[in-house]
Amino acid sequence: MAIDLCNKSPGALAESHPGSWDDAVPEPKALEDLAAEQTDALNFAYRTTLSNVDPRFVAGDPAAWASDFGYALDKVAIRLDSRSNDKLREQAFQHPDPAMREQALFEYADRDHEDAVELLAEAVRTDRDRQVRWDSLWAIEKLGGPKAINALSEFRTDADPEIAEWARLFISELQTGDPAFDGRSGLYTPGRTFDETIFLLIHCDLYVRLDPSNTHWGKISLAPQGLARVYGQAHACPNVATREKQLVIAKTIDGLHADGSPHCDNYLFRGFTDRTRRDRGNFFFESLVPRTFFKSGQADDPSQGVRQADIGFARYGTWHLEPRFQIREEAAIRYVRGRFQGWGYVDLSRIAGRALEEVLVPGNGVLSTLHDPEVGPMTNAFILGTFKGKLNDWDGDGVIDLNSRDVYSTVDGEIDMDQDGIADRPGLTCCDHTALMP
Incomplete structure (x- = not known):
């Protein structure tokens, strides 16, 4: 669950990932400077986005976004998995038990390392276990952002139809909020x-x-x-x-x-x-x-x-x-x-x-x-x-x-x-x- 919160704190969204507004828009324009059709389009996009974003990041009242018990615990709990990051990367590919390979991957993703998406994508490419592959795709979606969409895109045409459909489904969710499916009967x-x-x-x-x-x-x-x-x-x-x-x-x-x-x-x-x-x-x-x-x-x-x-x-x-x-x-x-x-x-x-x-x-x-x-x-x-x-x-x-x-x-x-x-x-x-x- 906490993986879903990675890179999604208000501060991270505003300043850190994928960059500050100053970097993204060199010469920002004031709202009143926009043409009428641009203002209408902006308002429409905002209303559409509200249906898909976490209300904690748009609601003003902290009762709506700061009262999640798990969210509070995640900020103070110590990890009971004490393996080092190097050990996790090693076991993600070398442990003989697929459940333990997957556990290492999810633990690494939960720690929110910069190379987590790359590690998960490599597991999708190389792991022998079908469920490790599609669960790793899910972990990529949980991390979210443009990097996740790019990583998922690699597997839209995977030889395994289930991997391909999961990849397309997760991309669609990240882009629109809704899943997409293939045409099988x-x-x-x-x-x-x-x-x-x-x-x-x-x-x-x-x-x-x-x-x-x-x-x-x-x-x-x-x-x-x-x-x-x-x-x-x-x-x-x-x-x-x-x-x-x-x-x-x-x-x-x-x-x-x-x-x-x-x-x-x-x-x-x-x-x-x-x-x-x-x-x-x-x-x-x-x-x-x-x-x-x-x-x-x-x-x-x-x-x-x-x-x-x-x-x-x-x-x-x-x-x-x-x-x-x-x-x-x-x-x-x-x-x-x-x-x-x-x-x-x-x-x-x-x-x-x-x-x-x-x-x-x-x-x-x-x-x-x-x-x-x-x-x-x-x-x-x-x-x-x-x-x-x-x-x-x-x-x-x-x-x-x-x-x-x-x-x-x-x-x-x-x-x-x-x-x-x-x-x-x-x-x-x-x-x-x-x-x-x-």
Whole structure:
């Protein structure tokens, strides 16, 4: 999330990047010196720009731009990733684990070094992992500016259609605020639980309170693959008939269960959607689900006791429709983007002094709540970030797959391992750790 703030402070925008107004306009003209048509064009451009810029940088009242908790924490938190810049550059290309290569890239970008865009672009050119490539494109977009657009332009005609479409999409967002897509056709598979299963890229900052005084905070910037490894790979699963008021976020964590089965963790979200535009929906959704809270801070580890609690989470953003992809005479969602926030618990003894490879392991961190008498006092992490997801061609046949991804959930978020639409155990929305105990 903080990468999105790089190079975008009011001071940087006004004086530093890409240069001061004095350098850009040698002989600035007064507004009253402009011709009438120039004044009209300027006013029109200003009104258009307001729809796409961060309101913190145009609003006069600090309540509108200085009250973001994550923005405040990011200015004071210490980095819990202590690797040197040289080490990050090395591991971004040489680490054998793609998730760790990606983590190094995002950490380097979050530090806002001048060569961050060049480093990310080189990863897109050379990395062997497809997701490292498209996640690196996203990090370039997050840094923003003309340099980012130039870097993204290199990949508009990439041999991988998904890389090419992500590059064009990000360029379009930077230039117009809206995504752009290619002309591939789409395939809908009837008979599945969900009309769409959208693979989500999620980037978040984890701000951890380091002591009870509230004066010391730590920060971990989790890249998409690192976050998926710890908390689960998420899919947004809407159905056309109900998508404006509810959807399921289905998550799976690989490598947590000893028998190799995926750990399933489903969240039913409900909320409002604004449909004043036919081509999109603006939404604000919340989830409140029963969960077993593991006091060890490690999912499925009851060694320090457990507590049943209701865990809340919020997500909000915009989905964009594709009229060429029809599901029961309705346009499918081609792309979704937004923000999310919630609470978590991190056992600091499990991360202190350990290499990042030992920290970013399946289940090493649990979601939490402030509203439970036992869990609330243990809650020490504020989680916020951004997500993006688009429909992809997963089997390489040149056709976009609308709902081919395997997700283990009913329409109400209950566990459904055989994907027949019927809950394996009514009311169970997360894998039961007791069923896995010897």
